[in-house]
Amino acid sequence: MSSPDSAPVPAPTTDLRSGPPLHEACRPLSALVGVWRGSGEVDYPTIDGPYRFGQQLTLAHDGRPFLRHEARAWLLDADGAVLRPAAWELGWWRPQPDGTVELLLSHSTGIQELFSGTTTGQRWELATDSVVRTATAKDVQAARRSYALGPDDVLELTEHRAMVGVAMTQHVTARLHRVR
Template sequence: MPEGLSGNEAIRAAEERAEHTRARNLPAWGDLPVADDTANLRLGPDLNDALLPLLPLIGVWRGEGEVVYPTIDGPFHFGQQITVAHDGRPFLSWEARSWLLDGPGGAVVRPAAREVGWWRPQADGTLELLLAHQTGVVEIFYGTARTQTSWELQTDAVVRTASAKEVTAATRLYGIVDGGDLAYVDERAMMGQELQPHTSARLTRVVG
């Protein structure tokens, strides 16, 4: 992952970004009888103490990435939005939506991958991540925080429907870099290939 900014540069960049993101949040249902999700720590229910190790992830992130793998003709470029929110309980909701681009910063070609899931931090420092993909694959990851702003996980189980492509293992590394961007690398073992990089992206906070 890219090297970070100096402390003063990072603080200045975060303050400038917050001028545009601090008042934004997820669309809300005013008549919901329970606490609504929030992706903005300034708004909504108080953050559960169990989520403090994941606090930097909370928000809505948008940017671009690259997908490569021996079984495709890529690399291909994609845009992505990741939404990480909470409702006051000790878990985070996760949604990622992607769209294929015709090149870096290019036009949208078509919708691409989607996934939804939950981050569940445990008292011993273990992180559980449950993900369901629109392709018919469900994954259970376990991991830990590497630092206060980076997290590493690997699959403990992968389940797929009869119509899904073969996926046998995956790892993910997330980190906050360069003044507050979210960067990640996803490695996959699938379609008879050994574990290797599949997607990577760098996203900027747009909410929170």
Template sequence: MTTPDGPPVPGSGDAALRAAAERANSTRERNVPQWPDLPIPNDTANLREGANLHDALLPLLPLIGVWRGEGEVVYPTIEAQHFSQQVVFAHDGRPFVYYESRAWLVDADGKVIRPAAREVGWWRPQPDDKIELLLAHPTGIIEIFYGENRTQTSWELATDVVMRTESAKEVNGAKRLYGLVNNGDLAYVEERAMMGQPLQPHTSAYLRRVAG
């Protein structure tokens, strides 16, 4: 999730800023669906619209938006698979971030095979700079993560509690690392301990901002 080590390239920072500005021009007018007749603030994934961002969410400010891209699943008990994914980080002015992820399997040509993993949850920054993350999966899994900012643009979390229904597959723990890379794109890697396997790499993805 980091660029290769090496000496800085003169002018590369300026180029990155220009690229980020150009990308912002195509996403700045986009947002999650709004409901004009809702009597309370809409969720917004665009910092230019809707409720003001709560001060407690400043550590998560770079995540706010809608992101879309591609990733890969690798695990001893699963055949390697490629997927596309959309991730939403939104807020309504209160001190938590609404999170939603939807993925779909794709073939080598990018053609959609079928819908895949989904998850929803809440990122909850705390006064001691810790981050609580609650996630629910339609496979019968509920997870509670704790973590923190590693830098202003990277976040690391690990499960403290994993609960599952009687019909759910065995999952015992997970770790996640999110970070902004290159010109402000979002990448993440996840490790999982499940199906009798120790904690090890499970999924990774590279996402680009499409709204916000």
């Protein structure tokens, strides 16, 4: 019998060696499946930065043709101690038959983004097709993201944004290491 906290279906997994097999459509994303943690820098012309942050990115699957995405970030002081929680986003990576990939993200700040892009080896380049925001969210017009898996299982993330009246500008860089 399952506990009241669990659903009657298998939980998503970040381990490709156990649980349901990875859906064939997700093979181009298989290197991303896991739990990644590291740090980076956030800056933008409209903030008093740069700021250091920590981040954990979890990409999991349940055997269907998409990956579940959850990224949580926290601000760090100069010594690397946690100051407070920062960004939190949830979404799905959806590989397409033509080799492209869609990334749907919902941010705790009231922004929803639909990215589309390409997979080239161990690099994923994505740009927004649309951005929807609540009345109280920042005025975000567009974004671009790049995820690249390098040597020693390091995932490098770069994000550019056009928001609050500023043209597309680099906003975030991070280096994440696989922890699971």
